[in-house]
Amino acid sequence: MIQINELVNILPVLIIFIGIILTLICEILFGKNKLVVYSLSILSVLGSIAGTFYLLNKDLFVFGELLRVNNITLAFTIIILTSVLLTFIASKNYLEKEKINFGEYYIIVLSSVLGMLLMIFANDLLIVFIGLELMSICFYVLVGMLRKRVKSNESALKYFLLGAFISGFLLYGISLMYGAIGTTKISVYSTMAGITKTPVFLIGLVLYTIGFLFKMGVFPFQMWVPDVYEGAPTIVTGMMSTAGKIAAVGTIAPLIISFNVPDFKTLLAIISVLTMLFGNVIALSQSSIKRILAYSSIASAGYILVGVASMDEFAVKGILFYLAAYVFMQLGAFIVVSVYESGSKDKTDFNLLNFDDYKGLAKRNPMLGIFFSVFLLSLAGIPPLAGFWGKYYLFYVAIKSNLIWLSIIAILLSLVSLYYYLRIIVYMWFMEPSEELKETEIRSDFLSKISLILAFAGTVIFGFLPNIFFSLFNFVIK
Amino acid sequence: MYSDYGQVLIFLIFALGFVAIALVSAWIVSPKRPTKGKYTTYECGEDTVGETWVKFNIRFYITALIFIIFDVEIVFLFPWAVVFKEIGMLAFIEMAAFLLVLIVGLVYVWAKGDLQWDKPQPEIPKLDREIFKAGN
Numbered sequence: 001m002i003q004i005n006e007l008v009n010i011l012p013v014l015i016i017f018i019g020i021i022l023t024l025i026c027e028i029l030f031g032k033n034k035l036v037v038y039s040l041s042i043l044s045v046l047g048s049i050a051g052t053f054y055l056l057n058k059d060l061f062v063f064g065e066l067l068r069v070n071n072i073t074l075a076f077t078i079i080i081l082t083s084v085l086l087t088f089i090a091s092k093n094y095l096e097k098e099k100i101n102f103g104e105y106y107i108i109v110l111s112s113v114l115g116m117l118l119m120i121f122a123n124d125l126l127i128v129f130i131g132l133e134l135m136s137i138c139f140y141v142l143v144g145m146l147r148k149r150v151k152s153n154e155s156a157l158k159y160f161l162l163g164a165f166i167s168g169f170l171l172y173g174i175s176l177m178y179g180a181i182g183t184t185k186i187s188v189y190s191t192m193a194g195i196t197k198t199p200v201f202l203i204g205l206v207l208y209t210i211g212f213l214f215k216m217g218v219f220p221f222q223m224w225v226p227d228v229y230e231g232a233p234t235i236v237t238g239m240m241s242t243a244g245k246i247a248a249v250g251t252i253a254p255l256i257i258s259f260n261v262p263d264f265k266t267l268l269a270i271i272s273v274l275t276m277l278f279g280n281v282i283a284l285s286q287s288s289i290k291r292i293l294a295y296s297s298i299a300s301a302g303y304i305l306v307g308v309a310s311m312d313e314f315a316v317k318g319i320l321f322y323l324a325a326y327v328f329m330q331l332g333a334f335i336v337v338s339v340y341e342s343g344s345k346d347k348t349d350f351n352l353l354n355f356d357d358y359k360g361l362a363k364r365n366p367m368l369g370i371f372f373s374v375f376l377l378s379l380a381g382i383p384p385l386a387g388f389w390g391k392y393y394l395f396y397v398a399i400k401s402n403l404i405w406l407s408i409i410a411i412l413l414s415l416v417s418l419y420y421y422l423r424i425i426v427y428m429w430f431m432e433p434s435e436e437l438k439e440t441e442i443r444s445d446f447l448s449k450i451s452l453i454l455a456f457a458g459t460v461i462f463g464f465l466p467n468i469f470f471s472l473f474n475f476v477i478k
Numbered sequence: 479m480y481s482d483y484g485q486v487l488i489f490l491i492f493a494l495g496f497v498a499i500a501l502v503s504a505w506i507v508s509p510k511r512p513t514k515g516k517y518t519t520y521e522c523g524e525d526t527v528g529e530t531w532v533k534f535n536i537r538f539y540i541t542a543l544i545f546i547i548f549d550v551e552i553v554f555l556f557p558w559a560v561v562f563k564e565i566g567m568l569a570f571i572e573m574a575a576f577l578l579v580l581i582v583g584l585v586y587v588w589a590k591g592d593l594q595w596d597k598p599q600p601e602i603p604k605l606d607r608e609i610f611k612a613g614n
Contacts, residue, residue: 004568004571021578021579021582024582024583024586025582027586028585028586028589028590031589
């Protein structure tokens with residue numbers, strides 16, 4: 001039986017839900033004035049963050065064990081909401097520039113956030129599935145938001161077909177897991193000893209995991225990532241590559257780590273090596289900035305898997321820190337790209353996304369240059385920045401659980417990634433822009449500057465004081 | 479020897495056999511005198527005109543979507559009505575919240591003008607300048 005007073009325990013989800021309804025009503029009433037919808041959606045995300053802080057340091061099941069609230073799920077929630085907040089603040093400028101400033105954009109993004117939060121909080125496989133579908137369907141629409149561009153349409157259709165196919169895998173996995181054990185409650189699984197020795201359950205678990213590996217963009221299931229990320233509106237790409245990925249990691253990583261299957265350890269280690277290799281090596285030969293960032297996001301999925309493969313208790317916390325750093329640097333990089341990008345004159349293709357277009361950017365607009373350089377250096381893992389500590393904790397847990405070979409390979413491959421990040425920086429600072437480029441104007445408004453400054457602050461503060469994050473959620477570092 | 483599903487298998491075999499025997503015997507026994515009238519489509523609709531790849535008006539899909547949403551709503555309303563007295567006020571509030579969401583969605587579609595069934599008004603291309611004058 002559901003009690004009314006239990007609703008307080010899902011405050012973040014509830015606030016987002018109410019936010020969606022209010023935004024819909026405001027879109028009807030003040031359709032012409034986009035500022036109302038814009039500020040309301042930012043307010044609901046802020047309210048949801050506040051709700052998450054209200055729930056901190058609780059460990060409880062809600063609605064008859066359908067949802068689970070504890071510090072780890074709350075930490076994932078806060079990271080996702082931060083990513084969406086930065087996206088929202090920056091998206092107004094981009095949407096106006098591309099002439100797709102519809103109120104529906106905010107409603108659909110908020111709905112996808114609702115799905116992500118459900119996934120993270122879920123303690124029942126069916127709730128996970130509902131959340132995942134809600135998130136995915138919203139993403140399919142968002143990817144195809146630039147209706148008049150062929151690339152956007154193509155990537156939306158690609159993503160939809162592949163995503164629908166993978167949902168089948170996931171659902172089949174859920175049905176096998178239910179068939180083997182007779183329950184869909186996730187918390188029950190980790191209490192049953194020897195559960196992973198049941199073949200049917202193991203097959204189900206593997207299929208279920210595949211569904212999430214697809215959403216994360218891990219090696220054998222990564223083919224959609226560059227195409228979809230390239231075709232989607234840049235600001236949506238930034239959100240998909242951070243919030244969407246974090247939701248998938250937050251659902252599957254704690255589950256796998258709680259099972260601690262020895263066979264999975266080797267398998268995940270091999271997959272993570274292949275993912276890092278694929279992402280970092282193919283990124284070397286790309287000429288489009290968005291594709292480079294897409295491949296670097298595949299490589300990041302590989303680093304996260306290094307943490308998952310270690311199957312250590314601290315691993316989830318290390319992954320959480322990496323994701324928190326990842327939100328700031330990856331989303332920051334995408335926001336810079338979205339500020340600099342401009343549609344072609346006939347609005348049929350993207351413009352200013354090539355390597356050569358970034359020549360001399362730092363001289364023309366030093367602020368963008370400094371921000372982009374910091375985000376890229378952080379992605380590469382240069383010491384005083386947040387990305388370094390993220391990788392440090394991931395490789396540290398890998399070494400602690402006797403996966404020294406894996407961490408050595410990961411460090412070598414992240415050295416490879418330094419090449420293509422530094423190449424962009426060299427282009428920005430040491431090359432002369434062409435005459436044509438000098439004439440184009442860079443439109444960066446006040447709001448996108450705010451979100452860039454927030455992302456910059458996150459990257460630097462977490463770099464110098466990584467302990468803030470752990471003390472916020474009372475995580476103990478061993 | 480056989481379990482409960484064995485009966486289903488036997489039933490399947492008998493069913494398939496019955497159909498096969500009936501069809502095959504009719505095929506052997508029946509007289510075959512085809513005429514032109516017997517080969518025309520009748521009682522199954524008209525002869526098709528044109529191709530079957532026709533573009534449907536997008537409004538059909540919107541109507542169908544809205545229909546499905548409210549269809550599902552009714553599926554939820556029936557069990558709710560059965561246990562309504564036992565749960566009481568809480569059930570009422572919950573269903574009110576559920577209906578509110580759907581109604582807001584319907585109002586949204588309505589206000590955005592997606593339910594208007596007007597005939598599309600194609601834009602007739604106009605030329606700003608007169609071509610014939612250009613020669614003079």
